[in-house]
Amino acid sequence: MESPQIVRVKTEEEVINNLCELIEAIANKAIESEDVFKIGLSGGSLVNFLATGLPKITTDWSKWRLFFCDERVVPSESPDSTFGAYRKSLIGSVPLSENQFIQIDPHLTGKFNGSHSKHSKSQRLAVLPHFGPEDAARDYIRKMALFFAPDSLPRFDVLLLGMGPDGHTCSLFPGHRLLDETSVWIAPITNSPKPPPSRITLTFPIINNAENCIFAISGQGKAEMVKRILKDKEDLPAGRVKPADGKLYWILDEGASSLL
Numbered sequence: 001m002e003s004p005q006i007v008r009v010k011t012e013e014e015v016i017n018n019l020c021e022l023i024e025a026i027a028n029k030a031i032e033s034e035d036v037f038k039i040g041l042s043g044g045s046l047v048n049f050l051a052t053g054l055p056k057i058t059t060d061w062s063k064w065r066l067f068f069c070d071e072r073v074v075p076s077e078s079p080d081s082t083f084g085a086y087r088k089s090l091i092g093s094v095p096l097s098e099n100q101f102i103q104i105d106p107h108l109t110g111k112f113n114g115s116h117s118k119h120s121k122s123q124r125l126a127v128l129p130h131f132g133p134e135d136a137a138r139d140y141i142r143k144m145a146l147f148f149a150p151d152s153l154p155r156f157d158v159l160l161l162g163m164g165p166d167g168h169t170c171s172l173f174p175g176h177r178l179l180d181e182t183s184v185w186i187a188p189i190t191n192s193p194k195p196p197p198s199r200i201t202l203t204f205p206i207i208n209n210a211e212n213c214i215f216a217i218s219g220q221g222k223a224e225m226v227k228r229i230l231k232d233k234e235d236l237p238a239g240r241v242k243p244a245d246g247k248l249y250w251i252l253d254e255g256a257s258s259l260l
């Protein structure tokens with residue numbers, strides 16, 4: 001891997017502008033060469049960054065296909081749903097439609113496999129006490145595979161990543177067994193330390209196969225973790241993002257980079 005490009009700017013606004021200009025360049029290059037742009041989205045603070053910055057870019061929006069680096073296994077109407085957050089804040093501000101987002105099906109569980117036709121979505125919502133992530137992860141792998149060459153690891157044009165104050169990225173948490181998961185592209189997690197507990201997440205083989213990975217981080221609250229990862233090189237989940245044949249960017253504002 002090339003060494004990470006660390007972009008230090010002053011304000012959160014500049015983080016957003018840098019991030020969205022970079023996305024614009026990557027998207028337009030991908031559209032020119034492949035006629036499609038495949039991007040992986042994270043949740044959390046990134047949603048607001050993109051809602052603010054993406055309306056300013058120029059691109060062929062019809063060529064965008066948007067996937068989730070991780071997603072909470074909750075109905076899209078839930079305030080915890082990452083897709084729900086993008087639907088609310090982004091669709092309408094840019095000409096993207098819901099079906100350009102490759103969404104999880106939070107209603108899938110082993111219990112109801114094969115008998116879905118008997119139940120409407122609202123019935124399933126009413127009947128199920130919990131939403132199960134195992135089948136949602138399997139279903140998401142199947143949906144994702146349709147967009148990539150058969151028999152090869154998906155290679156995203158770009159993955160937009162967040163980092164929690166504990167160093168997690170996607171839904172890969174410090175010390176969790178999923179950090180070493182190599183057998184599946186997308187794994188279910190039922191015990192996320194950050195609520196909600198049920199999620200699906202990309203695993204490191206897919207993350208590190210991307211052409212570009214971008215962290216966009218703002219605020220003093222992340223400074224200690226940014227230092228532990230970029231300066232002290234501690235083995236924390238966000239520090240394991242090292243695209244083998246791709247580029248890694250960390251875009252940091254003054255607060256986030258203050259301990260570097």
Ligand SMILES: O=C1O[C@H](COP(=O)(O)O)[C@@H](O)[C@H](O)[C@H]1O
Binds near residue numbers: 165170
């Ligand atoms: O739970 C999550 O947290 C991370 C980091 O969120 P942030 O608000 O600290 O930026 C996010 O990247 C991930 O997608 C989300 O599920």
